[in-house]
Amino acid sequence: LSLSLSLSFSVMPTRRATHAGSWYEGSAKSLDGDLSRLLGAATQTAANAKAIISPHAGLVYCGATGAYGFKSINPATTRRIIVLGPSHRTYLSGCAISKCTKFETPLYDLVGDEEAVKQLHSSGMFVDFPVRNFSLLVFWSLRN
Numbered sequence: 001l002s003l004s005l006s007l008s009f010s011v012m013p014t015r016r017a018t019h020a021g022s023w024y025e026g027s028a029k030s031l032d033g034d035l036s037r038l039l040g041a042a043t044q045t046a047a048n049a050k051a052i053i054s055p056h057a058g059l060v061y062c063g064a065t066g067a068y069g070f071k072s073i074n075p076a077t078t079r080r081i082i083v084l085g086p087s088h089r090t091y092l093s094g095c096a097i098s099k100c101t102k103f104e105t106p107l108y109d110l111v112g113d114e115e116a117v118k119q120l121h122s123s124g125m126f127v128d129f130p131v132r133n134f135s136l137l138v139f140w141s142l143r144n
Contacts, residue, residue, distance in 0.1 A: 023058035
């Protein structure tokens with residue numbers, strides 16, 4: 001018996017919140033409380049920041065530091081937020097863009113800007129970042 005199945009969908013997946021409950025609280029209520037406390041304790045160091053650099057380890061390690069940067073963002077004047085980060089597990093020779101259109105959090109799903117992603121892709125300078133934890137985008141082979 002040999003069976004091979006390759007699945008592909010036009011609908012892009014949601015990036016699961018794989019670190020919820022370990023690097024930060026997994027419940028919306030607890031995470032909201034943590035974020036409110038951290039942002040409440042931070043003072044605004046700059047008004048209307050155009051860019052911030054924030055650490056990305058768990059909240060217990062760097063939440064207080066990150067809160068100072070995020071407190072400097074003015075939601076009333078901010079049209080787009082771009083998140084750049086390292087690839088911890090996949091070697092990349094250049095820059096990659098996630099195929100995900102939504103990013104799950106305990107608070108709510110963050111929706112990506114599909115038009116901006118298309119524009120970046122059309123530059124030829126980006127490749128698709130591999131989707132992890134999405135079991136339907138796989139090549140499956142069963143041999144007996």
